[in-house]
Structure formats: C-alpha cells, structure tokens
Amino acid sequence: MRSWPISGRQESPRGITVELSHRLATRWGVSAEFVPYPAAGKVVADAGGEHWDIAFLAIDPAREATLRFTSPYITIQGTALVSVDSPCQSVADMDRPATTINVGQNAAYDLWLTRHLQHASLHRLPSSQQAIDAFLAGEGDMVAGIRQPLEATARQHAGVRVLADNFTEIQQAICVARADVDRFHAVNDALSEWRADGSLQALIAGHLGQAN
Helix, strand or coil, X not given: CEEECCCCCCCCCCCHHHHHHHHHHHHHCCCCEECCCCCHHHHHHCCCCCCCCEEEEECCHHHCCCEEECCCCEEEEEEEEEECCCCCCCHHHCCCCCCEEEEECCCHHHHHHHHHCCCCEEEEECCHHHHHXXXXXXXXXXXXXXXXXXXXXXXXXXXXXXXXXXXXXXXXXXXXXXXXXXXXXXXHHHHHHHHHHCHHHHHHHHHHCCCC
C-alpha cells in the first residue's frame, strides 16, 4: 500500500498519518510504502494512477470530483499560549505591531500565519516544542501552535494560559481516488471501528501531546 503522509519527511516519515498508514496496512495484510510529495496539488494530480493508494489531506470540496474524503479523523486547531497577564485575550489580538510570535518553522500554523499576519512578526524555531520552550524561557510575546500541546504546557506551567479561540481549523481526512470505491469503504470501516473502541483518539492524543 502506497501512502502520502502529509506530516512525513522523505528521510524519516513519522506522526499520526504514518501510524494510521501502518495500521491500515496491517489490517489489510500488506506493507506501507510512503511516497512524499512537495504539495497537495501534486497528490491530487496523481490520483487514480500508480503513485499512491491512500493520501492524507485537508478536506476540500473543490477536489471531490477527483477524490473521496473520509469524515475527518482530526480537526487541527491553531491557537496561542500567552502569559496570564498578557493583554491578548483572543486570536484577534495576536496581529499587533511590536508583537513577536514563536512558531515551529514550516508547521501548518506557521504557514497560515505567514499568509495572514500583517503587523506581528514570527520568531521561527526548529520545532514546535522548541518554540514553546523559548517562550517559557522568556523569548517572544506568545507561542502559536496546535491546541492540545499548548494546553498540556499550560497545565504543567504556572503563569501561562491558552487563548479560548482559534485562528485556524483544518479538518484532516484520509482520501482515495474517486473511482476507488472499495478502498474508500475499507478505510471508512477501519476508522469507524477505531473511533468506537477509542484507539483512534488514543493514537491522536499520544502524538499531539508530545508537541513535536
């Protein structure tokens, strides 16, 4: 089974998508082979060919003529961790002049903020965890990231809090080529079972709680 893991790296794919791929492969009695792509558009262009069997993409109605999307297995929420005395009460307050926001370089939320910020500046660190650590050490006015790791940090450290709202939400799904109906149902059946027995949520929590 050939899979494109959206969070993978060519040299060492890892993360939620990779673990889900391995679980599906085991369920079907095959091995998982990962095919990295530089961007989602190329994945869509290769749908129905010999390049991949399943892919992990954000749900996009504009692509439903080419792909079949499962229901989302996760909704990624981008928000920020600030000090308890920060004047920032909402994500609407993030984009202010003379505001520095720590981010993990090239993370999905880094790319979103890069496209949308007009006044605040981004301080890019090699990983999301390093962005958090730098903020806790006094660098930056806040740190942006995925909600679950930021909330875990807030529980472990006094003096910080997570904003209640999100600057972006991305629904991630597994997709197959539009004509691959049997595989689509097989993937949906697996996801339904894993939701029902709690293993899907446990898998996601295990990865997001690490703030990689």
